[in-house]
Amino acid sequence: MFELSTDVGNLKELREGDFSAYDAIYLGDFSCPEYPNNFSSHAELLEAGLQHVHANGQKAYLRLYAVPGNDDLDWVGDVIDTALQLPFDALEVHNLGVLRMLRERGCTAPIHLGVFGNLYTHETAKVLKDHGVTRVYPNPELSLDEVRYIAEHADIEVLVPVHGKIPLVISETCFILEHSEEGAEGGCGEGSCSYQCTQEHWLKRGRDDGSRADWSLKDTGRMTLSGKDLCMVEHGERLAGMGLKHFYVHNKGEAPGYAAAVGHIYRDALARAFAGEAAGDFAPALDTLAGLAREGLCNGYYFEGAGQRYIGRDR
Amino acid sequence: MVMMMAPGGTLEMAKTVLDEGADAVYVGVVGWSRRGAQDELNDDEIRHTIDYALARGKEVRVVVNTLPSSTELPMFVERVERYAGWGAQGFMISDLGAMRLVKERLPHVNVHTSVGCGITNYEDVRFLRELGADYVVLPYRLSVEEIRQIKGAGKVGIEVFLFKTPSGGKICPGKCNMSSYFSFRRWLDTEGKDHFFGSASRGGDCLRVCQTEWNFNVDDIDYRMPMTIKTNPALWLEELPDYLAAGVDCLKVPGRDRSTVLVRDIVRVYRRAVDTILESDRPDLSVFASELEILRGRWMTERAKRDNRLLRQAIDESRRVAAA
Numbered sequence: 001m002f003e004l005s006t007d008v009g010n011l012k013e014l015r016e017g018d019f020s021a022y023d024a025i026y027l028g029d030f031s032c033p034e035y036p037n038n039f040s041s042h043a044e045l046l047e048a049g050l051q052h053v054h055a056n057g058q059k060a061y062l063r064l065y066a067v068p069g070n071d072d073l074d075w076v077g078d079v080i081d082t083a084l085q086l087p088f089d090a091l092e093v094h095n096l097g098v099l100r101m102l103r104e105r106g107c108t109a110p111i112h113l114g115v116f117g118n119l120y121t122h123e124t125a126k127v128l129k130d131h132g133v134t135r136v137y138p139n140p141e142l143s144l145d146e147v148r149y150i151a152e153h154a155d156i157e158v159l160v161p162v163h164g165k166i167p168l169v170i171s172e173t174c175f176i177l178e179h180s181e182e183g184a185e186g187g188c189g190e191g192s193c194s195y196q197c198t199q200e201h202w203l204k205r206g207r208d209d210g211s212r213a214d215w216s217l218k219d220t221g222r223m224t225l226s227g228k229d230l231c232m233v234e235h236g237e238r239l240a241g242m243g244l245k246h247f248y249v250h251n252k253g254e255a256p257g258y259a260a261a262v263g264h265i266y267r268d269a270l271a272r273a274f275a276g277e278a279a280g281d282f283a284p285a286l287d288t289l290a291g292l293a294r295e296g297l298c299n300g301y302y303f304e305g306a307g308q309r310y311i312g313r314d315r
Numbered sequence: 316m317v318m319m320m321a322p323g324g325t326l327e328m329a330k331t332v333l334d335e336g337a338d339a340v341y342v343g344v345v346g347w348s349r350r351g352a353q354d355e356l357n358d359d360e361i362r363h364t365i366d367y368a369l370a371r372g373k374e375v376r377v378v379v380n381t382l383p384s385s386t387e388l389p390m391f392v393e394r395v396e397r398y399a400g401w402g403a404q405g406f407m408i409s410d411l412g413a414m415r416l417v418k419e420r421l422p423h424v425n426v427h428t429s430v431g432c433g434i435t436n437y438e439d440v441r442f443l444r445e446l447g448a449d450y451v452v453l454p455y456r457l458s459v460e461e462i463r464q465i466k467g468a469g470k471v472g473i474e475v476f477l478f479k480t481p482s483g484g485k486i487c488p489g490k491c492n493m494s495s496y497f498s499f500r501r502w503l504d505t506e507g508k509d510h511f512f513g514s515a516s517r518g519g520d521c522l523r524v525c526q527t528e529w530n531f532n533v534d535d536i537d538y539r540m541p542m543t544i545k546t547n548p549a550l551w552l553e554e555l556p557d558y559l560a561a562g563v564d565c566l567k568v569p570g571r572d573r574s575t576v577l578v579r580d581i582v583r584v585y586r587r588a589v590d591t592i593l594e595s596d597r598p599d600l601s602v603f604a605s606e607l608e609i610l611r612g613r614w615m616t617e618r619a620k621r622d623n624r625l626l627r628q629a630i631d632e633s634r635r636v637a638a639a
Contacts, residue, residue: 067486068435069435073436096439100442121385121388139516146385168492172435196533306495306632
C-alpha cells in the first residue's frame with residue numbers, strides 16, 4: 001500500500017532503537033564518513049546491519065557518501081564492492097560519479113538518488129533511470145505538484161519526506177570542528193574528530209531573549225538542516241490521493257526515540273489515509289510532534305512557499 | 316589556447332569585456348540563470364550581444380543554468396534553439412535532463428555544465444562528459460592537483476573561475492538551499508514562465524542568508540561571537556600558470572552582478588596576465604600584485620553592498636510571511 005522509511009547511522013543506534021514503525025531503513029550517514037561506525041564508510045559493518053534489518057522483515061537500503069572528492073573514491077569503491085556482495089534492497093547515491101562507479105561495477109540492485117542529487121525535473125529522472133536509478137528524492141525546493149509530475153512523467157518512484165528536518169546544505173568538512181577550540185589543532189578528516197556532533201548545535205539569528213529565533217538552523221557538522229521539522233501529518237489524505245507511495249522520516253541528528261515516536265504517528269495517519277478512513281483529530285499527534293520539534297513545524301516547500309512556513313493547524 | 320570568458324551582466328558590460336580582450340562573453344537570460352533579472356539580459360540584448368561578438372570574431376555563451384520546473388522544459392529548449400540560431404556557440408546548463416535535450420537537438424553547440432551540477436570528483440566529470448558536456452566548470456575550491464586528476468580522467472574542457480575559496484566548507488553553489496528555506500516566492504509570468512524569489516537554483520538571487528550574523532550555540536550555550544556561515548571567494552592570480560599547465564581550457568572572470576567599471580578593470584588585468592603567461596616560460600606575475608590587491612578590495616566593497624541589499628530583502632520577505 002505504501003512504504004515508510006527512515007535512516008539509521010550505525011549498528012549501535014540500529015540495535016538500541018525502535019524502528020518497528022518502518023517498512024525500510026536507509027543505513028548510514030551519507031554526510032560524514034567520520035561519524036562513528038557509520039555504515040556508509042565501514043564496509044565491515046554492512047553485513048551485520050543488513051541482517052538486523054532483514055531479520056525484522058524490513059528492507060535495507062545502503063546510503064553511500066554524498067560528496068566524495070578524488071581522494072575518497074578508493075574507499076567509497078571498497079564499500080561499494082562489499083555492498084554488491086550482499087543482498088541490499090537498494091543503494092542510495094547523491095553523486096553522479098558514484099552512480100557511474102555502480103554502473104561500471106555491474107550493479108544490479110536498485111539504485112536510489114538521494115536528496116543532494118539535485119533532482120528537479122522529470123527529464124533528469126529519465127536520464128538517471130537510464131543509469132539504473134529506480135527511485136529519486138526530489139530536491140526539497142519542489143512543490144508537491146512538481147513531485148507528482150516527476151513521478152508520473154518519468155514513471156519512477158519518488159521518495160517523499162513527510163517529517164523531520166530538511167537537509168539544506170552539505171559540507172566537505174566539519175563545521176562544528178572548524179568552529180570549536182579543538183578545531184585549531186587538527187583538521188576534519190585527519191583522525192582528530194572528537195564527535196562533538198553528539199551534542200546539539202544550532203545556528204540562530206534574531207531574538208536574543210531565549211525565545212524561538214526568527215531564523216534557526218541545526219548543524220550536524222557536515223550537514224546543515226532546517227531548524228523546524230517538516231510535518232505533513234495533516235496531509236496524508238492528499239498524499240495518498242496524489243498517488244505517492246514512498247514516504248520518509250528524516251532521523252539524522254535527532255535524539256534517541258524520535259524516529260519511534262514520529263514513525264508510529266505516521267504509520268497510523270498514513271494507514272488511515274490509504275484506507276480511506278476519516279482522519280480524526282490531529283491535535284494529539286500534532287502536540288506530540290510539536291513537542292519533539294524545538295523550533296517548530298513547517299511544510300517545507302510543498303505548498304510553494306518559503307520552506308519554514310506551516311500550513312494547517314496554527315503551530 | 317585557453318579561452319578567457321567574461322561576464323555580461325548588462326549589455327554595456329557585455330560589450331565592454333569584449334572590447335577589453337575577453338575571448339568570449341557569458342550572458343544570462345532573464346528568468347533562466349542563477350541571478351536576479353537586473354543582472355540578466357532580455358532577448359533583444361542577447362541578440363545585440365551575439366551580433367557584436369560575432370562581428371569581432373568572438374564568442375557568446377548563454378547562461379541557462381537554473382534548475383527548471385519539468386513543465387518549463389519545452390520553453391527551455393525553444394529558447395536555446397533560438398539563441399543558437401542567432402549564433403550563440405554555447406550554453407551553461409545545470410539540469411541533466413535539459414542537457415540531454417539540448418545535445419539531442421543541437422549536437423554542434425558547446426554545453427558547459429554549470430556550478431549547479433555540484434562536481435566533487437573526476438568520476439562526476441566522466442559522467443557529465445558521457446552525457447554530452449563539452450566543458451565542465453569546476454567548483455571554486457579545488458587544488459591544482461585535483462584539477463590535474465580531473466583533466467586526466469577524460470577528454471573534456473576544464474573551466475575554472477578566477478576566484479576561489481579555501482578548500483572544504485559548505486558546498487556552495489550547487490548543494491545549498493538555505494536562502495529559499497527562509498524566503499521564497501514563486502509566480503508565473505504571462506508566457507507561463509516560472510519565476511522564483513529567493514532561490515538561485517530556480518532562477519533568482521541567492522539572498523545570502525549565510526552572510527548575516529549567526530549565533531552558534533551548543534546545548535543552548537553560545538560559544539562563539541556572532542559569525543557568518545560561509546567564507547567568500549576572492550580573486551586569485553598567483554597559481555594561474557600551474558592551472559594552465561594542469562590543463563585548464565577556459566578561465567571564467569566572475570562578476571555578472573558587479574559594476575561594469577570593476578569588471579572592465581578585472582578583465583584588463585587578467586588579459587595582460589594571461590598573455591604574459593602564454594608568452595613566457597617563466598612569467599613574472601608580481602607586476603600584477605598591487606593591481607590585483609586593489610581589485611580585491613573593490614570586489615569586497617561591491618559584494619558587501621550587494622549582500623546587504625539581498626539580506627534586507629530576505630529578512631523583509633521572511634517577516635512579511637511570518638506576519639501574514
